[in-house]
Amino acid sequence: MLNMMETITGMNQEMRQVALQHIDTLTKPLGSLGRLEELAGDLAGMTGNAFPVVTPPGVLVFAGDHGVVEEGVSAFPQEVTAQMVLNFVHGGAAINVFSRQIGALFEIVNVGVATSVTEQAVVNRHVRFGTANMCNENAMTRAEAEAAITAGYEEAMSIMDRGAKCLVLGEMGIGNTTASSAMLAVFSGMSVEKVIGIGTGISEEQLLHKTTVIKRALRNRMPNRKDPLDVLMKVGGLEIGAMAGAMLAAATRRIPIIVDGFICTVAAILAKELCEATTDYMICGHRSTEQGYEVASAYLGKKPLLDLGLRLGEGSGAAVAFSVVHSASLMLAEMATFQTASISGKDK
Ligand SMILES: Cc1cc2ncn([C@H]3O[C@H](COP(=O)(O)O)[C@@H](O)[C@H]3O)c2cc1C
Numbered sequence: 001m002l003n004m005m006e007t008i009t010g011m012n013q014e015m016r017q018v019a020l021q022h023i024d025t026l027t028k029p030l031g032s033l034g035r036l037e038e039l040a041g042d043l044a045g046m047t048g049n050a051f052p053v054v055t056p057p058g059v060l061v062f063a064g065d066h067g068v069v070e071e072g073v074s075a076f077p078q079e080v081t082a083q084m085v086l087n088f089v090h091g092g093a094a095i096n097v098f099s100r101q102i103g104a105l106f107e108i109v110n111v112g113v114a115t116s117v118t119e120q121a122v123v124n125r126h127v128r129f130g131t132a133n134m135c136n137e138n139a140m141t142r143a144e145a146e147a148a149i150t151a152g153y154e155e156a157m158s159i160m161d162r163g164a165k166c167l168v169l170g171e172m173g174i175g176n177t178t179a180s181s182a183m184l185a186v187f188s189g190m191s192v193e194k195v196i197g198i199g200t201g202i203s204e205e206q207l208l209h210k211t212t213v214i215k216r217a218l219r220n221r222m223p224n225r226k227d228p229l230d231v232l233m234k235v236g237g238l239e240i241g242a243m244a245g246a247m248l249a250a251a252t253r254r255i256p257i258i259v260d261g262f263i264c265t266v267a268a269i270l271a272k273e274l275c276e277a278t279t280d281y282m283i284c285g286h287r288s289t290e291q292g293y294e295v296a297s298a299y300l301g302k303k304p305l306l307d308l309g310l311r312l313g314e315g316s317g318a319a320v321a322f323s324v325v326h327s328a329s330l331m332l333a334e335m336a337t338f339q340t341a342s343i344s345g346k347d348k
C-alpha cells in the first residue's frame with residue numbers, strides 16, 4: 001500500500017506555465033477559450049508535456065455488490081449488478097456506447113459481484129462476493145479493502161501499459177450510493193441528510209429510510225475519519241476502493257483522470273485522503289444530480305466540466321467529458337500563433 005503512494009508528486013507547475021504562455025500566443029483574443037485554456041494548462045502540468053496527448057483514453061469499469069441492499073436502500077434488486085456486467089460484455093450499456101464513440105480501450109473488472117461471473121471478457125480481480133451489510137458488520141476486512149485498492153491500481157497500470165493516455169473511471173454496483181454517502185458523511189463531517197440522494201430513483205419515503213440506515217451503520221461501525229482504509233472497510237465498497245487505487249496509479253504515471261459522478265467522486269476523495277497529491281491529476285467530468293454530489297465536489301475542491309443532468313454512473317459522464325478534454329489538448333497542439341498565421345495583434 002505505502003509504496004503505491006511514494007512516487008506521487010504534484011503537477012509540474014513550470015510546464016503548466018509554459019503551456020499557458022503558449023496559449024496566449026494563439027490566434028484568438030486572450031482568454032477567449034475560457035476553461036479550455038485552464039484545462040489545457042492543467043493537462044500540460046499533469047503530463048509534464050507542453051503538448052499533452054490524451055488519446056487513446058482507457059475506460060475502466062469496476063463492479064461490486066453491497067450487502068446493505070438487504071435494508072431496502074435501492075430501487076433495483078442486487079442481481080442487476082451481474083446483469084449489467086453481462087450488458088457491458090455485450091456492448092449495450094451507456095458506457096459501451098460512449099467508450100466506442102471516443103475510441104477508448106475498455107475493460108470491465110469484477111472486484112466483488114455477489115454471484116460468480118465466468119465471462120472471459122470480464123477481468124477477474126474478485127475480492128469477495130459482495131460486501132457485508134454495514135449495519136450489522138464491517139463491509140469488508142482491512143485486507144480486502146487493500147486488495148480492492150491493489151486490484152484497481154494494477155488494472156490501471158495494465159491499461160496504461162497498453163497505451164491509455166487518460167483514464168475514465170466508472171463503477172457498477174447496486175446499493176453503492178448508500179456506501180458512497182456513508183463514506184462522504186465521515187470524510188466531510190456533513191450530516192447524512194446533506195450527502196444522500198435518490199440513487200437509482202427511490203421515493204421520498206425510501207430516501208428517509210436510506211438516511212436512517214446510513215445513520216445506523218455509522219453509529220454501529222464508528223469509522224475513523226483519520227484512517228481512510230478504516231472508512232473503506234467499515235462502510236465502503238470494493239469497486240469504490242478499486243477506483244481509488246486506479247487513481248493512485250494514474251497519478252504515479254502522470255496520467256490525467258476524468259472523475260465521473262457521485263460515486264466516483266467519493267472514490268476520488270478516498271484517493272485524496274490516501275495521498276493528497278493525487279488530486280492534481282483529477283478532472284471532474286460532470287456534475288451529477290445526486291444531491292450529495294455538491295458536498296463531494298466541494299470537498300474535493302473541483303468544479304465539474306459539464307452539467308447535463310446526468311445521474312447514471314458507469315463512467316458515462318466522464319466518457320462524455322473526455323471529448324472536452326480532448327478539445328483542450330488539440331487546441332494547444334494544433335492552433336496557429338499570431339506570428340505563424342501573420343495575424344495582426346490587438347491595437348494598443
Ligand atoms: C439498469 C441500471 C444501470 C446502471 N448503471 C449504473 N447504475 C448506477 O446505479 C447504482 C447506484 O444506485 P443505487 O445506490 O440506488 O443502487 C450503481 O450501480 C450505479 O452505477 C445503474 C443502475 C441500474 C438500475
Ligand SMILES: O=C(O)c1cccnc1
Pocket residue numbers: 177198199200260261262263264288289290310311312313314
Ligand atoms: O452520479 C452518480 O455516479 C450516480 C448517481 C445515481 C446513481 N448512480 C450513479
